[in-house]
Amino acid sequence: xxEDQCEVADIWEILGKRWSLHILxxxxxxxxxxxxxxxxxxxxxxxxxxxxxxxxxxREGLVSKKIYPEIPIRVEYSLTNRTKELExxxxxxxxxxxxxxxxxxxxxxxx
Amino acid sequence: xxEDQCEVADIWEILGKRWSLHILxxxxxxxxxxxxxxxxxxxxxxxxxxxxxxxxxxREGLVSKKIYPEIPIRVEYSLTNRTKELExxxxxxxxxxxxxxxxxxxxxxxx
DNA sequence: CCGTATCCTAGCAGATACTG
DNA sequence: CAGTATCTGCTAGGATACGG
Numbered sequence: 001x002x003e004d005q006c007e008v009a010d011i012w013e014i015l016g017k018r019w020s021l022h023i024l025x026x027x028x029x030x031x032x033x034x035x036x037x038x039x040x041x042x043x044x045x046x047x048x049x050x051x052x053x054x055x056x057x058x059r060e061g062l063v064s065k066k067i068y069p070e071i072p073i074r075v076e077y078s079l080t081n082r083t084k085e086l087e088x089x090x091x092x093x094x095x096x097x098x099x100x101x102x103x104x105x106x107x108x109x110x111x
Numbered sequence: 112x113x114e115d116q117c118e119v120a121d122i123w124e125i126l127g128k129r130w131s132l133h134i135l136x137x138x139x140x141x142x143x144x145x146x147x148x149x150x151x152x153x154x155x156x157x158x159x160x161x162x163x164x165x166x167x168x169x170r171e172g173l174v175s176k177k178i179y180p181e182i183p184i185r186v187e188y189s190l191t192n193r194t195k196e197l198e199x200x201x202x203x204x205x206x207x208x209x210x211x212x213x214x215x216x217x218x219x220x221x222x
Numbered sequence: 223c224c225g226t227a228t229c230c231t232a233g234c235a236g237a238t239a240c241t242g
Numbered sequence: 243c244a245g246t247a248t249c250t251g252c253t254a255g256g257a258t259a260c261g262g
Contacts, residue, residue, distance in 0.1 A: 048225090089207060146243075146244050
């Protein structure tokens with residue numbers, strides 16, 4: 001009885017978490033980003049959560065992490081190849097939402 | 112500064128909630144479904160939560176509700192036209208996940 | 223600079239019981 | 243039948259402070 005829907009639920013549990021999408025989106029548009037840079041790009045996020053999300057995303061193979069053992073240390077995050085395909089899907093989702101919000105506005109104005 | 116990403120996050124907050132996808136999926140495959148029918152299709156869900164989710168989904172225009180004032184009362188839920196487009200996106204997402212899980216398995220077996 | 227450890231809090235999930 | 247009301251955990255998220 002555990003069919004495909006459950007799998008979607010799995011990924012949703014990762015992507016559905018707060019900030020996951022913000023992170024992916026920022027990596028998508030900025031390419032390679034450092035930890036604090038990311039934090040500046042998403043000002044409302046806390047280090048704790050950003051760290052957690054990145055760890056999860058890395059574990060799931062959605063984000064790759066590169067450590068440069070310099071002083072001070074430098075860590076760079078980017079999307080993996082696998083995530084590139086996801087990008088297009090997210091893009092579609094985005095379009096869908098925008099279209100839908102526009103219609104929403106029209107409906108309200110029409111009243 | 113509230114650009115498109117924020118909108119995606121919005122929708123994710125709805126869809127990302129527990130059971131939302133299960134509900135949409137069931138409506139997708141069964142077409143028109145009554146409250147208790149839905150509850151039977153998702154046995155682990157409670158009335159409280161099902162009711163909440165349906166309300167949220169309805170508010171967001173993802174689900175339509177039709178009330179037949181019979182006795183006993185009959186209420187039917189179904190997807191809206193707008194949600195149909197979403198279906199295809201979710202389907203793609205599903206494919207992506209499955210593909211990705213297969214690769215995952217292969218990697219583990221290759222060890 | 224890049225995080226982890228700690229503690230605190232809000233809100234969600236679920237069980238149960240009850241109404242039009 | 244189709245819900246709402248209420249109560250109780252629980253845990254994800256957030257603020258803060260500190261360490262490699």
